Amino acid sequence: MAAISIIAVVLSLMMGAQAFTPIDLWRLSQGEGELLQWILFWELRLPRTLLALLVGASLATAGGLMQGVTRNPLAAPDLTGVVAGAACMVVILSTLASVDAAWYPLAGVAGGAFVGVLTFVIAWKNGLMPVRVVLAGVAMSSMCVAVMTGLLVFSGAEAGELFFWLAGGISGRGWAQLAQVIIWTGPPLLLAMLLVRWFRVLLLDDAVGRSLGISVSRWRLMFMLLAVVMTAGAVTVAGPVGFIGLVVPHITRQLLSEQSVAWLPLNAVLGGLLLLWADLMARLPATAQEVPLGVVTALLGGPWLLLLMHKNIRRAG
Amino acid sequence: MNKVGVTPAVCWMLLPLAIVLGLLLSLSFGASSLSIEQVFGALIGNGNEHGERVVWELRLPRAVLATVVGLHFALSGCMLQALSRNPLADPGVLGISAGASLLAVMLVVGASMLPIGTSFNLQGDQLLAWLPWGALAGGILAALGVYLLSGSARLTPLKLIVTGVVCAAVLNAIMTGVLALWGQAHTETLVAWLAGSLHGRDWHHLWVILPWTLVGLIGVVITLRPLGLLRLNDEQVLSLGLDLGRWRLLVLLVATLLAASAVAVAGPIGFVGLVVPHIARGLVPGNLPHQLGISALLGALLVLVADLAGRTLVVPFELPVGVLCALIGVPAFLYLLKQQP
Amino acid sequence: MSLNAERVQLGYDGNTIIHELSVAIPMQQVTALIGPNGCGKSTFLKSLAGLLRPTLGRVTLNGRSLENWPRRELALEVAMLPQKPVAPEGIRVRELVEYGRFPYQSILRGASREDREVVAWAMQQTGVECYAEKPVQALSGGQQQRVWIAMAIAQQAKILLLDEPTTFLDWGHQLEVLELLTKLNLEQKLTVAMSLHDLNQAAQFADHVLVMEQGTLLASGAPENVIETGMLASVFNVDAEVKIRANGKPCCLAKGSMNRLRGPAWIKDVV
Numbered sequence: 001m002a003a004i005s006i007i008a009v010v011l012s013l014m015m016g017a018q019a020f021t022p023i024d025l026w027r028l029s030q031g032e033g034e035l036l037q038w039i040l041f042w043e044l045r046l047p048r049t050l051l052a053l054l055v056g057a058s059l060a061t062a063g064g065l066m067q068g069v070t071r072n073p074l075a076a077p078d079l080t081g082v083v084a085g086a087a088c089m090v091v092i093l094s095t096l097a098s099v100d101a102a103w104y105p106l107a108g109v110a111g112g113a114f115v116g117v118l119t120f121v122i123a124w125k126n127g128l129m130p131v132r133v134v135l136a137g138v139a140m141s142s143m144c145v146a147v148m149t150g151l152l153v154f155s156g157a158e159a160g161e162l163f164f165w166l167a168g169g170i171s172g173r174g175w176a177q178l179a180q181v182i183i184w185t186g187p188p189l190l191l192a193m194l195l196v197r198w199f200r201v202l203l204l205d206d207a208v209g210r211s212l213g214i215s216v217s218r219w220r221l222m223f224m225l226l227a228v229v230m231t232a233g234a235v236t237v238a239g240p241v242g243f244i245g246l247v248v249p250h251i252t253r254q255l256l257s258e259q260s261v262a263w264l265p266l267n268a269v270l271g272g273l274l275l276l277w278a279d280l281m282a283r284l285p286a287t288a289q290e291v292p293l294g295v296v297t298a299l300l301g302g303p304w305l306l307l308l309m310h311k312n313i314r315r316a317g
Numbered sequence: 318m319n320k321v322g323v324t325p326a327v328c329w330m331l332l333p334l335a336i337v338l339g340l341l342l343s344l345s346f347g348a349s350s351l352s353i354e355q356v357f358g359a360l361i362g363n364g365n366e367h368g369e370r371v372v373w374e375l376r377l378p379r380a381v382l383a384t385v386v387g388l389h390f391a392l393s394g395c396m397l398q399a400l401s402r403n404p405l406a407d408p409g410v411l412g413i414s415a416g417a418s419l420l421a422v423m424l425v426v427g428a429s430m431l432p433i434g435t436s437f438n439l440q441g442d443q444l445l446a447w448l449p450w451g452a453l454a455g456g457i458l459a460a461l462g463v464y465l466l467s468g469s470a471r472l473t474p475l476k477l478i479v480t481g482v483v484c485a486a487v488l489n490a491i492m493t494g495v496l497a498l499w500g501q502a503h504t505e506t507l508v509a510w511l512a513g514s515l516h517g518r519d520w521h522h523l524w525v526i527l528p529w530t531l532v533g534l535i536g537v538v539i540t541l542r543p544l545g546l547l548r549l550n551d552e553q554v555l556s557l558g559l560d561l562g563r564w565r566l567l568v569l570l571v572a573t574l575l576a577a578s579a580v581a582v583a584g585p586i587g588f589v590g591l592v593v594p595h596i597a598r599g600l601v602p603g604n605l606p607h608q609l610g611i612s613a614l615l616g617a618l619l620v621l622v623a624d625l626a627g628r629t630l631v632v633p634f635e636l637p638v639g640v641l642c643a644l645i646g647v648p649a650f651l652y653l654l655k656q657q658p
Numbered sequence: 659m660s661l662n663a664e665r666v667q668l669g670y671d672g673n674t675i676i677h678e679l680s681v682a683i684p685m686q687q688v689t690a691l692i693g694p695n696g697c698g699k700s701t702f703l704k705s706l707a708g709l710l711r712p713t714l715g716r717v718t719l720n721g722r723s724l725e726n727w728p729r730r731e732l733a734l735e736v737a738m739l740p741q742k743p744v745a746p747e748g749i750r751v752r753e754l755v756e757y758g759r760f761p762y763q764s765i766l767r768g769a770s771r772e773d774r775e776v777v778a779w780a781m782q783q784t785g786v787e788c789y790a791e792k793p794v795q796a797l798s799g800g801q802q803q804r805v806w807i808a809m810a811i812a813q814q815a816k817i818l819l820l821d822e823p824t825t826f827l828d829w830g831h832q833l834e835v836l837e838l839l840t841k842l843n844l845e846q847k848l849t850v851a852m853s854l855h856d857l858n859q860a861a862q863f864a865d866h867v868l869v870m871e872q873g874t875l876l877a878s879g880a881p882e883n884v885i886e887t888g889m890l891a892s893v894f895n896v897d898a899e900v901k902i903r904a905n906g907k908p909c910c911l912a913k914g915s916m917n918r919l920r921g922p923a924w925i926k927d928v929v
Contacts, residue, residue: 078486122651134482135405139650142409142587146643149512150636167490167497242490295494302487306466309479402744539765546760548746555709557813558733558761602748603793 047178051170051237052279053272054178056244058185058234060271061192062227063245064252064264069202069220070120074134074309076246077112077231081140085115086232087166087240088144095151105184108232115140116228168239168294170279177237184233188226189268196264199223203258241293243301244271244278250308274300325607328600332614336384339621343380344372346629378520382582383624383638384617385523385530386515387589389579391616392537394590395597395609396572399544400565401474404598404653407590408456408576411481414585415488416459417452417577418511422492424451426499449525449581456577459488460569472565473551513586513639515624522582529578536571537609544568545605586639588646589616595653619645659685661706661736661817661849665715668701675701676873678715683817683851688843690864690881691853694894697870699853700741703821706851707738733761737815741822743806745794751805752790755780758812780812783846784838800831804838811842818842820852824859832856836863857894861885861908869893882908891916 059077066075077083089111090104123136148166170177192199198219201209209216231245252267278296344356351359351368358365359372394407401411408414424447463484467476492511543564546554554561576590597612620638623645627636661683668676675698683689683706691699704710705717708724716723719735727735737758745754758780759773769777781787784804789797794805803823810818820839824832840863842848854860860867861881869877869884871893877884885908890898895916900908 079482118651134479135410136651138410138482138485139591139647143643143647146512146587146640146647150640164497167493242486292494292497294490298487298490298494302483305483306480309483310476399746542760542763542765542768545746546757548744549757550740550742550744552704552707552709552738552740553743555729556707556733556736556738557757558730560729598747603746603750603753604748605746 044174047175048170048173048279049276051173051178051181052276054181054185055170055234055238055241056248056272056275056278057268058181058189058230058271059241059244059275060248060252061189061264061268062230062234063247063271064249064267065192065199065223065227066245067249068199068258069223070133071203072133073250074246077116077227078141078240078242078245079134080116080137081119081144082112082116082228082231083235083240083242083245084141084144086112086228086235088115088148090236091148091151091166105180105233105236108236109184109229111144112232112235113225113228115144116224164292165239166294167292168241168297169282169290169292170238171282171290173237181233181237184236185230188230188233192223192226192230193264193268195223196261199264200259200261238293241275241297243297243305244275247301247304247308248274250304325601325604325611328607328611328614332611332618336614336618336621339618339625340380340384343383343621343625344376346625347371347376374519378523379515379518379624380621382518382523382526383515383621385526386579386583386586387616387618387620388613389526389530389533389575389616390586390589390620391593391597391612392533392609393572393576393579394616395594395612396537396540396544396568396575397590398594399548399605400568400572401477402548403474403478404595405591406478406481407588407594408572408580409585409587409590410478410485412459412463412484412488413456413573413576414580414587415485415492416462417456417580418585419488419492419495420455420458421448421452421581422495422511424448426495449578452581453529453574453577456573456580457570459484460573460577464566464569469562510584511639512637513584513642514637515583516635516637518582526578526582529574533571533575533578536567536574540564540568540571541606541609548605584637584639586620586642588642588650589619592646592649592653593619595650659720659816659849661685661717661719661851663702663706663715663717666702666705666712666717667714668698668705668710668712670701674713674873676705679873679875680715681868681875681878683849684866685849686843686847687849687865688840688863689849689851689866689868690860691851691868691870692855692857692860693870693876696872698873699870700821702870703738703819703851703853707736707819708732709738730761733813733815735815736817736819737810737813738819739806739810739821739823742826745802747795748793750791751781751786751794751797751808752777754794754805755786755808755812758809761813776814777812780808783811783842784808798831799827800834803827803831803835807835807838807842811846811848816847817849817851820850822853822855825855832859839863857885857890857910861910882906885910 062082063076066077066080067073086108089107092111093104093107119133119136119140122140123133198214201212201214202216202219202223206216234241248271249267252263252270256263256266275293275297278293278300281300282291282293282296284291341353341356344359345351345353349371351371355365355368356372359368362369390408393413397406397408397411398404400406428447463477463481464472466484467473467480496511543559546557546559547561547564547568549557551561579586593616594608594612597608597615600611601607620642623641624638627638627641630636663679663681663683666676666679667674668679679702691702693699701710705712708717708727708729711725716725718724719727719732724732755777756769756773759769759776762773763769778787781790784807786797786801786804786808789801789805794802797805807818807820807823810820818839823835823839827835836859839848839850839852843850854864864881867877867879867881867884868875869889876893877889882902886900887898890896890900890910896910897913897916897918899911899913901911903909
């Protein structure tokens with residue numbers, strides 16, 4: 001596990017339009033090397049790597065939290081409309097108003113929270129059946145996409161840029177973006193880790209949780225809010241990248257029981273690594289532009305997701 | 318439960334009237350308004366040149382196309398909902414529209430990358446000849462993929478929906494990626510098309526889709542009775558002697574052809590196939606043939622009205638018809654989802 | 659006419675549920691399948707209806723293996739009512755019963771006069787003709803089940819298989835359904851085979867009882883021969899008394915669970 005992560009990090013630092021060799025990396029870390037390499041490393045490669053880890057960890061944790069507290073293996077920021085909602089709000093702000101970019105994450109949080117809540121409210125009918133949530137989420141996402149499309153039609157020239165953002169990607173992101181994201185994803189992540197004890201109780205039946213003296217609905221709300229904030233932060237900087245939040249928790253569940261205290265941290269680490277790998281693969285093809293991250297995660301996550309869903313259905317009878 | 322359905326006869330009489338009214342309104346309103354006399358004049362060939370041009374070359378084909386496209390999507394959705402025994406299915410949810418769009422986008426992008434022609438637009442004749450076939454192929458491939466991945470003959474309605482949702486998500490992501498990478502030069506037209514748009518559609522598009530309307534309607538008639546039966550348990554359907562696998566595939570094929578051919582001409586308009594059948598089921602519960610017919614008429618009406626609204630609400634801009642259908646359709650859909658047990 | 663299972667083995671996804679079952683379903687009689695949950699009653703009934711293919715052995719109808727029966731021909735001989743049948747929302751009773759005529763109709767042609775007559779007859783036999791134009795969902799559980807039976811007999815098959823037809827009904831409705839099945843068996847010479855949870859109902863209404871446990875057939879015969887204390891103890895874990903009623907059919911009175919007899923001493927004296 002540790003070996004894989006180190007290799008991944010190193011590879012990430014190595015690859016790109018200008019490749020470094022491990023020796024270069026060593027020299028750079030010692031403070032030597034050419035100026036151009038230095039800039040590339042410190043200003044682009046390193047923050048990008050860190051960003052990938054952070055975004056992946058946030059999305060995976062958000063997904064893990066949502067799946068855990070709703071006890072619904074199909075819950076995830078992207079399938080419940082949170083991602084689309086966050087993106088939509090950002091698009092609305094950027095096309096209709098000229099707002100300082102620093103406000104985007106907040107807008108994303110508002111949009112994501114609003115749409116996510118709506119999804120669950122709509123899907124609730126004597127409980128939350130997984131398939132209903134997915135369908136409601138798909139509907140809400142579609143509406144957000146429709147709104148975004150409408151706005152894109154009006155925005156004309158900037159549509160191209162927005163489109164690229166909509167496909168997801170972290171190319172060209174540097175320390176500034178990292179700093180921005182950390183504010184919105186760091187605290188929720190930490191908080192989620194600290195509150196793991198309540199998370200584990202929520203994994204059980206509602207009635208059991210209440211009898212243990214925990215205000216089940218309040219904590220559920222709290223964790224959902226954390227998930228939304230984390231997602232919004234990640235989406236603001238990386239665009240709506242899908243599948244990570246949905247698939248990674250399932251993988252983690254294969255490795256470790258959800259009840260274990262180490263589950264959330266492991267999930268976050270896995271998420272970060274997976275997104276890093278995805279980003280690596282996005283940089284791999286020798287195209288003029290990188291493959292959008294959303295495409296890579298879709299291609300990786302899609303088949304996996306299908307497998308998961310079929311297993312799920314069979315188990316449910 | 319004392320839900321009284323409206324008698325089918327009422328719907329069958331009112332809806333066509335409403336469509337005709339909608340058509341007339343579509344012919345009158347738009348960037349330039351024509352009076353009723355002018356419209357009628359143009360229709361019989363007795364009007365002034367401007368009126369005739371607007372009616373015959375711009376509005377009539379577009380309006381008729383809107384009704385046909387709406388009919389396609391609504392019928393497709395109605396069939397898919399009966400097939401999957403789930404009122405929340407439609408060509409978009411099941412990935413058919415996504416597949417059709419993806420292939421269409423790839424064609425557009427691919428054509429611009431080949432040395433054939435450096436400038437073209439989505440309404441250009443040369444590309445247009447291939448686009449519908451591309452979209453059709455894309456839709457069929459997507460449907461086939463979803464069918465196979467759901468277990469082919471062993472598919473259950475639930476698996477079909479779940480697989481469809483995932484495939485739709487994957488295909489849409491890929492399409493966004495393709496657009497982002499290579500569609501830069503044509504983003505505006507592509508974006509409008511992707512929302513579902515009837516802008517600039519003329520008689521050519523209509524001739525492209527009408528054969529498929531015929532094929533689709535024939536398909537509906539053939540699969541009508543088995544489709545009614547498919548709404549029961551799998552075991553009962555088998556015990557009544559129906560070849561489950563074969564008929565499911567056939568129904569899926571017909572629904573796909575209807576949806577994909579509509580996407581080919583107008584882009585992936587969502588929610589028509591989702592919401593309209595639901596309303597039809599509310600009006601004539603339990604009776605599938607009537608539901609199909611009323612869905613078709615309602616769908617035609619909806620798209621016609623949405624297109625009219627899109628053209629006239631924010632003059633001189635034009636809202637793509639898909640955006641309007643979404644704005645009308647989503648709240649309706651969510652309301653219906655709330656009602657569904 | 660005959661419906662036999664010959665050394666049939668059945669399973670799903672690699673799990674074997676039925677091991678080497680051989681039984682001949684008696685024709686023109688009412689047969690009840692009883693056994694604890696998970697013993698394979700449902701699975702077995704599905705194989706008899708041709709809905710599940712045996713991994714080993716075969717099920718034969720009139721001497722021909724079910725695999726060699728084209729589905730439509732089979733539908734003319736055997737009708738099956740599964741556990742929780744689903745009716746499309748809003749469908750009327752008459753429309754649902756009409757579906758039972760499907761094996762006799764072509765794809766394009768609708769109901770013929772004969773079809774309509776059979777449908778009317780089926781609704782009359784099951785006592786639901788007064789609800790013909792009502793939506794199925796508006797009826798009570800017992801009435802709905804009768805509608806499903808009407809659909810099954812509209813198929814005019816000679817064998818009717820039912821998977822737990824009474825499990826989800828009120829007591830009164832359960833008896834309604836069982837009395838109907840008995841009537842159909844006597845008047846129309848319909849062969850009925852059904853799985854039941856209530857042993858006394860099986861004893862009362864069946865001519866022939868099959869006892870299953872963990873995928874094997876433990877006993878087969880008339881109720882008075884099969885339903886006895888030893889079987890009840892070993893298969894159902896119930897310490898019971900079996901009395902014979904005035905009509906010659908057995909009736910079980912439970913005294914307690916077998917665990918009570920094997921458990922701590924102070925429980926023994928509760929009952």
